[in-house]
Amino acid sequence: MEILGMVNLPTWLVCIIMTVMTVCLYTWYKQSYFKRLGIHTKPTVFFLGDMFELSKKGFGYIDDQMVKENGKIFGLYLGNIPTLVISDTDIIKQIMVKDFSKFTDRVSLVQVTKKWKSAVSVASGEHWRFLRTTLSPTFTTGKIREMKPYIHKCMKTLLELLSEKTDQNPEGFNIVPNLSGYTLDVICSTGFGLDVDAQKDPDNLIIRYAREFLEFRGLRNPLFLVQMFFPDLSSIFGRLLETNIVSNEAFDFYMSTMKKAFTDRKQAQSKHRDLLQLLINTHKGELGENEIDTEETTFEGMKQRGLTDEEVLLNSIIFMVAGYDTTATTLSWIVYDLVTNTECQEKLIEEIDAEIGESETTYDNVFKLRYLDMVVNETLRMHPPAQRINRLALEDVKINGLQILKGMDCTFSILALHYMPEYWENPYKYDPERFAPENQANINQYAYMPFGQGPRNCIGKRLALLEVKATVVVLLQKFRLHKTDKLQVPMPVSDVGLGKPAKPVFVRLEKRSKN
Numbered sequence: 168m169e170i171l172g173m174v175n176l177p178t179w180l181v182c183i184i185m186t187v188m189t190v191c192l193y194t195w196y197k198q199s200y201f202k203r204l205g206i207h208t209k210p211t212v213f214f215l216g217d218m219f220e221l222s223k224k225g226f227g228y229i230d231d232q233m234v235k236e237n238g239k240i241f242g243l244y245l246g247n248i249p250t251l252v253i254s255d256t257d258i259i260k261q262i263m264v265k266d267f268s269k270f271t272d273r274v275s276l277v278q279v280t281k282k283w284k285s286a287v288s289v290a291s292g293e294h295w296r297f298l299r300t301t302l303s304p305t306f307t308t309g310k311i312r313e314m315k316p317y318i319h320k321c322m323k324t325l326l327e328l329l330s331e332k333t334d335q336n337p338e339g340f341n342i343v344p345n346l347s348g349y350t351l352d353v354i355c356s357t358g359f360g361l362d363v364d365a366q367k368d369p370d371n372l373i374i375r376y377a378r379e380f381l382e383f384r385g386l387r388n389p390l391f392l393v394q395m396f397f398p399d400l401s402s403i404f405g406r407l408l409e410t411n412i413v414s415n416e417a418f419d420f421y422m423s424t425m426k427k428a429f430t431d432r433k434q435a436q437s438k439h440r441d442l443l444q445l446l447i448n449t450h451k452g453e454l455g456e457n458e459i460d461t462e463e464t465t466f467e468g469m470k471q472r473g474l475t476d477e478e479v480l481l482n483s484i485i486f487m488v489a490g491y492d493t494t495a496t497t498l499s500w501i502v503y504d505l506v507t508n509t510e511c512q513e514k515l516i517e518e519i520d521a522e523i524g525e526s527e528t529t530y531d532n533v534f535k536l537r538y539l540d541m542v543v544n545e546t547l548r549m550h551p552p553a554q555r556i557n558r559l560a561l562e563d564v565k566i567n568g569l570q571i572l573k574g575m576d577c578t579f580s581i582l583a584l585h586y587m588p589e590y591w592e593n594p595y596k597y598d599p600e601r602f603a604p605e606n607q608a609n610i611n612q613y614a615y616m617p618f619g620q621g622p623r624n625c626i627g628k629r630l631a632l633l634e635v636k637a638t639v640v641v642l643l644q645k646f647r648l649h650k651t652d653k654l655q656v657p658m659p660v661s662d663v664g665l666g667k668p669a670k671p672v673f674v675r676l677e678k679r680s681k682n
């Protein structure tokens with residue numbers, strides 16, 4: 168092909184040059200989005216944006232650095248997808264609560280397959296409102312109180328296994344696998360009446376696939392990468408680019424496990440009072456004979472039809488996955504914080520001995536413990552399991568001078584907020600006293616949100632807190648926890664609490680009673 172009558176290039180080379188130029192122009196345009204809006208960014212790598220640094224150093228670390236260097240509003244690029252990170256608590260409150268109707272949805276970086284849209288955490292608009300309203304009664308205090316016996320059974324196994332491990336390893340051991348197996352047992356039994364015994368059988372398929380669910384597979388998925396670099400293709404090709412968040416194998420395994428639990432339960436006419444039973448009660452059809460109109464789009468219409476098969480099954484899976492790792496991570500960090508802050512552990516033991524002694528834990532006696540509440544809050548401040556949350560702008564809106572455009576990903580860095588000196592005095596110090604009743608008034612609730620905020624906050628918060636608090640109580644009723652040489656002690660300040668999945672927590676357990 169002759170170009171301007173000067174050079175003669177083969178057609179294939181011209182095509183390549185044109186494609187490269189188009190991609191460069193597209194990337195340049197995409198990655199100047201925040202510049203055009205006058206919003207700070209950091210120097211990015213062309214094409215990759217901040218993706219390489221974010222995946223290497225972690226979102227929490229980058230957010231924390233950016234807040235220090237650029238203030239409360241800045242932009243980052245995941246490939247060519249822009250993310251507006253906001254740490255101004257007035258704006259956060261406006262988005263999460265006051266203007267919630269303009270920000271009801273979460274951002275989905277990629278097109279997910281249709282089935283995932285039935286999950287309350289992924290659903291949008293009226294569909295989300297219907298799912299949330301239908302599922303919320305499952306987590307009332309009354310319902311959670313009734314789940315306590317199921318938790319007790321798992322606790323008994325946890326204590327027996329820890330006692331055995333202490334006898335076998337008096338010098339200490341990594342407690343994380345015990346806590347992970349335990350939280351999975353709790354969610355399986357409280358949620359679905361499933362006796363999986365993950366604590367005794369760490370190779371159980373349910374554990375293997377739960378890990379797979381939590382693993383971020385995006386960077387290995389070509390469809391995901393295409394959408395990172397060419398986000399506009401999603402609206403052009405729509406369903407063709409739909410991506411599975413997890414492997415089909417893991418998905419099918421969970422679907423068949425839940426389906427079996429569902430069918431068995433329906434046939435047994437059981438009197439169970441767990442999540443599954445509550446889901447079944449809101450399901451109006453027969454599993455496998457879906458006569459329900461799934462295309463219904465109005466809230467009232469959806470209320471009439473009740474949950475579909477897919478909604479029951481998908482949300483069972485979501486509860487299982489969302490409730491497993493978050494609570495295990497929190498428990499692991501509490502153990503870490505208590506062995507590295509022994510005075511806090513002693514104070515907590517004193518409170519437990521005085522208020523509960525050796526009695527069985529109940530919803531009421533556990534929630535009465537003030538210092539325990541302070542300890543849990545402080546651990547969740549320093550090590551929030553979810554480091555970031557987001558909301559999608561459904562329309563253009565200006566908040567306190569900040570212009571937010573329709574379609575923007577408004578992200579809140581929980582981790583960066585939890586360490587901002589403006590909201591927390593001496594933020595790198597583990598200090599439960601900041602949550603003492605007399606100091607509560609100083610806490611800005613939009614700078615402290617381990618469970619999110621507003622109408623779309625964590626639906627399982629109460630269940631998670633009961634599980635975490637009751638477990639800490641039974642642990643300290645039986646053991647005093649000690650640091651070992653193998654415990655990886657304080658990380659560099661910039662790394663503290665970067666919520667990465669709990670590292671091995673090597674501790675030594677000293678038995679406190681004969682039981």
Ligand code: HEM
Pocket residue numbers: 287288289299485486487489490491493494497551552553556557616617618619620621622623624625626627628630631632
């Ligand atoms: C310590 C434990 C937990 C932590 C720290 C945690 C944290 C969070 C956070 C930060 C969010 C996002 C909230 C927002 O966007 O404002 C969330 C959402 C959610 N969590 Fe949790 N969570 C925990 C335990 C649980 C448990 C035990 C369950 C269920 C049994 C659960 C189910 C969910 C669901 C379904 C959502 C999505 C809610 C919606 O979109 O309406 N979580 N969680």
